[in-house]
Amino acid sequence: MQVKKGEWVRIHNIVLDAKERAPQVPEDTKKVPLEAWVKGFLQHDAQIGDEVEVKTMTGRIEKGKLIEVNSTYHHNYGNFVPELLQIGISLRDILWGGEAHE
Amino acid sequence: MSRDMSYEGVMARKNEIMKKAIGIDYSIFESGHIRFDYEEMMRETGYTLDEMQKIQGDTGVGNTPLLELKNLTKLARMVSPAGKGARIFVKDEAANPSGSFKARRAANAVYHAKKLGYKGVIAATSGNYGAAVASQAAIHGLKCIIVQECYDSKGLGQPEIIEKARKCEAYGAEVVQLTVGPELFYTFLKLLEETGYFNASLYSPFGIAGVETLGYEIAMQFRERVGRDPDVVVCTNAGGGNLTGTARGLLKAGADHVKVVGASVDLTGLHMASDEQFNKKSFTTGHTGFGIPFATWPDRSDVPRSAARPLRYMDRYVIVTQGQVFYMTETLAQIEGLERGPAGNTSLAAAFSIAQELDEDKIIVVQETEYTGAGKHVQPQLSFARDNGIELKFGNPEEEVPGKNIILPEHPRLIKAKDIDLNKLKRSYIHHCIETYSKNEISSADLEFLVQDTKSSVEFVREVLSEKGVKVVE
Numbered sequence: 231m232q233v234k235k236g237e238w239v240r241i242h243n244i245v246l247d248a249k250e251r252a253p254q255v256p257e258d259t260k261k262v263p264l265e266a267w268v269k270g271f272l273q274h275d276a277q278i279g280d281e282v283e284v285k286t287m288t289g290r291i292e293k294g295k296l297i298e299v300n301s302t303y304h305h306n307y308g309n310f311v312p313e314l315l316q317i318g319i320s321l322r323d324i325l326w327g328g329e330a331h332e
Numbered sequence: 333m334s335r336d337m338s339y340e341g342v343m344a345r346k347n348e349i350m351k352k353a354i355g356i357d358y359s360i361f362e363s364g365h366i367r368f369d370y371e372e373m374m375r376e377t378g379y380t381l382d383e384m385q386k387i388q389g390d391t392g393v394g395n396t397p398l399l400e401l402k403n404l405t406k407l408a409r410m411v412s413p414a415g416k417g418a419r420i421f422v423k424d425e426a427a428n429p430s431g432s433f434k435a436r437r438a439a440n441a442v443y444h445a446k447k448l449g450y451k452g453v454i455a456a457t458s459g460n461y462g463a464a465v466a467s468q469a470a471i472h473g474l475k476c477i478i479v480q481e482c483y484d485s486k487g488l489g490q491p492e493i494i495e496k497a498r499k500c501e502a503y504g505a506e507v508v509q510l511t512v513g514p515e516l517f518y519t520f521l522k523l524l525e526e527t528g529y530f531n532a533s534l535y536s537p538f539g540i541a542g543v544e545t546l547g548y549e550i551a552m553q554f555r556e557r558v559g560r561d562p563d564v565v566v567c568t569n570a571g572g573g574n575l576t577g578t579a580r581g582l583l584k585a586g587a588d589h590v591k592v593v594g595a596s597v598d599l600t601g602l603h604m605a606s607d608e609q610f611n612k613k614s615f616t617t618g619h620t621g622f623g624i625p626f627a628t629w630p631d632r633s634d635v636p637r638s639a640a641r642p643l644r645y646m647d648r649y650v651i652v653t654q655g656q657v658f659y660m661t662e663t664l665a666q667i668e669g670l671e672r673g674p675a676g677n678t679s680l681a682a683a684f685s686i687a688q689e690l691d692e693d694k695i696i697v698v699q700e701t702e703y704t705g706a707g708k709h710v711q712p713q714l715s716f717a718r719d720n721g722i723e724l725k726f727g728n729p730e731e732e733v734p735g736k737n738i739i740l741p742e743h744p745r746l747i748k749a750k751d752i753d754l755n756k757l758k759r760s761y762i763h764h765c766i767e768t769y770s771k772n773e774i775s776s777a778d779l780e781f782l783v784q785d786t787k788s789s790v791e792f793v794r795e796v797l798s799e800k801g802v803k804v805v806e
Contacts, residue, residue, distance in 0.1 A: 262485035287506040305707035308715025318666035
């Protein structure tokens with residue numbers, strides 16, 4: 231996918247390879263690199279997956295692999311947790327049981 | 333000559349980078365030994381209470397409502413022995429511009445950065461503090477970078493952290509998102525060096541002094557409303573700044589009989605820097621993974637000497653389970669009509685338990701709430717846990733194993749805070765001091781400092797020192 235210069239994009243890069251990680255890091259974390267994600271304005275036309283430069287919101291130039299255009303927030307209220315319904319019902323019963331439910 | 337940008341290279345320049353980025357020469361408060369002049373540091377580099385109130389008031393920070401939780405108090409009395417069940421109040425810090433008490437810390441730090449002529453501010457935080465710094469930077473027209481530990485190696489992040497990144501970006505900040513690991517600090521240092529921005533550390537004297545207004549307001553609001561100081565103030569404890577600032581504010585108000593209690597979520601057994609365990613925990617702050625290491629060694633933070641020293645001020649330290657805190661978060665919404673984020677409710681769960689030990693005429697205060705919303709709410713947190721293989725059920729919270737299950741109490745009577753042995757933490761802190769500064773002998777000034785820094789006694793510190801074979805010389 232062709233992405234135009236000036237588009238708001240998200241890039242990914244490796245900050246430290248697995249072998250460069252800090253000595254105090256636990257074994258499972260040592261097996262993986264330290265990765266970073268940054269957003270900014272694309273500095274030249276490129277394809278998704280290309281190594282690119284972006285200008286971040288503070289004006290810094292960052293390099294990395296182009297992964298997304300106009301990134302969307304995907305977090306939400308999650309799947310419904312039916313247990314939560316029961317808490318209010320049980321508390322109202324403990325506090326005001328009987329009198330409020332006639 | 334190009335600078336060494338390797339992990340070791342950047343870490344070796346830590347002190348030099350920090351000095352430029354915070355404008356404090358910490359060496360003037362050092363005595364060359366264990367001791368450093370904490371009060372002098374707070375006085376000379378912080379702000380007076382009046383100044384802080386003015387700075388915060390100018391940006392709409394502080395003066396938050398104090399709410400009595402009458403239904404929650406009634407509930408506590410129903411599960412207490414006769415005559416027990418203190419009145420429970422909450423300081424509604426979600427009313428601050430960025431949605432948490434952290435606006436108080438950020439207001440001072442960003443104001444200070446602006447005054448010193450910095451073009452921007454940087455903070456390393458996964459939490460509400462990032463949003464607070466971003467909000468204050470927006471108000472003052474400064475640039476802002478927030479560095480966040482966000483994802484595991486599969487690119488999976490807690491909905492709570494992702495929401496906080498959104499909030500920072502909403503205020504115009506640049507957010508640098510990283511995978512798990514303590515090298516966040518390395519990235520932070522590189523950014524400070526590259527940009528020349530101010531280090532809006534959580535642990536600077538301005539950051540901590542900013543919270544003093546919270547403790548001070550609590551005392552003043554109670555005197556106005558019920559004619560006296562509260563008996564107990566409970567603070568959610570992570571890095572220690574919340575508790576330190578609040579306690580100092582209470583002391584500045586002359587409220588020196590108030591008991592200050594720290595509360596953390598119990599995440600025993602989970603390693604905070606582990607890629608595999610990162611998403612097995614359902615709290616990203618206010619938990620023992622910060623609370624214990626920062627209490628026993630405050631100077632592990634991102635400044636040479638942390639102004640947050642919780643052992644100096646803590647009268648008691650308790651832990652509660654994840655299930656208990658989620659249950660209390662839902663309780664606050666269901667019987668008090670306050671939908672708030674889970675982290676502040678750590679102290680609410682603790683307060684509900686402690687209230688049951690106190691007589692009915694006593695007063696206990698939960699000193700903060702925080703905003704909630706998509707991602708940062710009890711439902712997405714529990715849904716995320718379930719999706720990640722954590723068992724979720726009603727039962728006895730005593731059976732909860734962090735990383736394996738979350739147990740919602742079957743009945744509110746099962747909400748019981750557990751005490752952490754404070755003397756053990758104090759002992760551990762003194763051991764850290766001895767090891768870090770490699771001392772066989774310490775001066776009487778060092779001894780006095782250790783007594784103050786652990787809110788203990790000369791006898792206690794001498795006993796711990798003798799266990800380590802350390803002598804006190806005059």
